[in-house]
Amino acid sequence: MEYPALYLKRGEDARLRAGHLWVYSNEVDVARSPLTAFEPGEACAIVDHRGKPVGIGYVNPNSLIAARLVSRGVEHALDRSLIVHRLNVALALRERLYAEPYYRLVFGESDGLPGLVLDRFGDVVVGQIATAGMERLKDEITAAVVKVLKPRQLWWKNDASIRTMEHLPEYADLGHGEYGGETIAREGGLEFAIDPVSGQKTGWFYDQRENRDLLARFVDGKRVLDMFSYLGAWGLRAAAAGASEVVCVDASAAAVESIARNAERNGLADRVTAVRADAFDHLKALREAREQYDVVILDPPAFIKRKKDFTEGRLAYRRLNELGMQVLARDGLLVTCSCSHHMPRAALLEAVQQGVRHLDRQAQMLIALQQAPDHPVHPAIAETDYLKGYVLRVLPA
Known part of the structure; x- marks a missing residue:
């Protein structure tokens, strides 16, 4: 699948090639790729001033961080399959670290899914989306989480103030499963009842x-x-x-x-x-x-x-x-x-x-x-x- 190109100014690809994932609005060559031509959260190919691709990401013309890189190279589409792969890689680490399924499963950029946080509480997952790009992918993320984890519930706790910087509404709702039942965090042999809707952040x-x-x-x-x-x-x-x-x-x-x-x-x-x-x-x-x-x-x-x-x-x-x-x-x-x-x-x-x-x-x-x-x-x-x-x-x- 081909994506519209977001061109960087000369030299502005260096930080991305060194490992960073963010593109600031003043690094974009707006003469070749006007930010106003993109919809908030639209997928794009991030390319350097010579037209050589850096990778696939998404754009928000309304944000200081104008784009975020999700995948290096242009071989993989920004879709459910990629998200499933990233979830499995993240899960492999957590299962090495912890004997029970209580942990942060996805930590945004560090797990290759910038703008997304997922916390796991046994058979309940609570997610937070901070960017327009991830908001547009919410259905694909939900389907990927269901495929990989088969949770009883997936809650979206999308009420963080950072969403206002991306011009996103704040809300909290149930993205998968049925209402009812407790959400428990287990730590150090203790159990803590949490509220995935009214609690702070994801509840824990x-x-x-x-x-x-x-x-x-x-x-x-x-x-x-x-x-x-x-x-x-x-x-x-x-x-x-x-x-x-x-x-x-x-x-x-x-x-x-x-x-x-x-x-x-x-x-x-x-x-x-x-x-x-x-x-x-x-x-x-x-x-x-x-x-x-x-x-x-x-x-x-x-x-x-x-x-x-x-x-x-x-x-x-x-x-x-x-x-x-x-x-x-x-x-x-x-x-x-x-x-x-x-x-x-x-x-x-x-x-x-x-x-x-x-x-x-x-x-x-x-x-x-x-x-x-x-x-x-x-x-x-x-x-x-x-x-x-x-x-x-x-x-x-």
């Missing part, structure tokens, strides 16, 4: 799974404070690993109710308390009440969503970590994370260190944290390496 955050695995060695017999708890993944894992008391804090009433239900479900209700509160306000109140915890976990949402927000966001990370350390017992452990792509690892550690010195304490960095391997990093695309964190021991000066 698999990217922190391996980091939560590391927690077990530090929490036996300890008091643990889990801030920004969502469904209680960190806190309940800590309780299951032997923590004597766990307090989970989240600003959402629905999340707090879910934490309580999940604690009951896993037989941990006697050691887990769920509190609805703003994280910063609650930490200040705990400080004033002279409450202290052996382990404090800070896993906030992204404070820096755009590059221009860096200065303000970095200050927020510093304030949060400083407050967290003020409720740490002597020789306590701080687990701090950032999912902001625009917050470099070194900047997060520097923000913690600034807080440490302001409190006249000292810290030892024990473990550097990163996203789980079912969220593989694409070496040529820095944006895929977004999660960072540290386990630190905080001592008196």
Whole structure:
């Protein structure tokens, strides 16, 4: 099948040939291939200024990222067959990593399907589409998922704010299967009931799974404070690993109710308390009440969503970590994370260190944290390496 050509300016193919998958609008030779000639999400052949094909991708003339490369060369059509192949390749990795079918199955560009995320919860799959190109392929993606996985349900959770940048509507609906039945995330021997429609993102955050695995060695017999708890993944894992008391804090009433239900479900209700509160306000109140915890976990949402927000966001990370350390017992452990792509690892550690010195304490960095391997990093695309964190021991000066 032949696709219309999207011509690049001279030299603008170098980044693509080095492994990247994005074409920015100012890299397109609009004299030869006007962006306005393409429909949002239309498949195209991306070619260099000499007319030599780079590969097959899709276009969105309304977006700063004007095109995304899906397949190198022009031998393979952008169709259901290609998607089935990419799903099978992605599945092979996850089945090597995990004994049970609970994981991120597709992580966008890193799995060769830019703009698509699929999370698997046993016989339920929850998908998110972020680009017009993948939206046009939604029926083919659905058919491919059904062929490869045969799920009971496939939910589309297409309500992420990034869709507005692609001029796409926000919605959530059932793409395959029938309504009814629970959706469960299994992790660390525990079960968490999730909501694939009303929950955050796809309903669960698999990217922190391996980091939560590391927690077990530090929490036996300890008091643990889990801030920004969502469904209680960190806190309940800590309780299951032997923590004597766990307090989970989240600003959402629905999340707090879910934490309580999940604690009951896993037989941990006697050691887990769920509190609805703003994280910063609650930490200040705990400080004033002279409450202290052996382990404090800070896993906030992204404070820096755009590059221009860096200065303000970095200050927020510093304030949060400083407050967290003020409720740490002597020789306590701080687990701090950032999912902001625009917050470099070194900047997060520097923000913690600034807080440490302001409190006249000292810290030892024990473990550097990163996203789980079912969220593989694409070496040529820095944006895929977004999660960072540290386990630190905080001592008196």
